[in-house]
Amino acid sequence: MSDKEKYEIWKRLHEAEGGLAYGLAVFGDKIAKRENYKTLEGMDAVRFYLIHKFNWAPAQVRGMSYEDMSFVLQEEMHGFVYPKEARIK
Numbered sequence: 567m568s569d570k571e572k573y574e575i576w577k578r579l580h581e582a583e584g585g586l587a588y589g590l591a592v593f594g595d596k597i598a599k600r601e602n603y604k605t606l607e608g609m610d611a612v613r614f615y616l617i618h619k620f621n622w623a624p625a626q627v628r629g630m631s632y633e634d635m636s637f638v639l640q641e642e643m644h645g646f647v648y649p650k651e652a653r654i655k
Contacts, residue, residue, distance in 0.1 A: 592652045
């Protein structure tokens with residue numbers, strides 16, 4: 567494999583990871599509104615929700631990957647569509 571191919575693979579991998587993190591953060595805003603959080607949004611809302619829903623310690627949730635958080639929330643995220651304001655090109 568050439569260096570160029572390797573870097574293209576890495577770039578796609580990290581873009582996918584970034585997309586997953588962005589999707590969770592946007593979903594976190596939905597959670598914050600639904601749960602009437604006063605000061606939390608984005609990933610903070612996701613983490614707070616997971617802590618309270620599953621009685622997990624904050625350190626456990628902070629140690630979770632975006633992929634794991636997405637897996638745990640996949641049923642709740644089913645059908646979730648980004649709000650118009652979050653559809654950035």
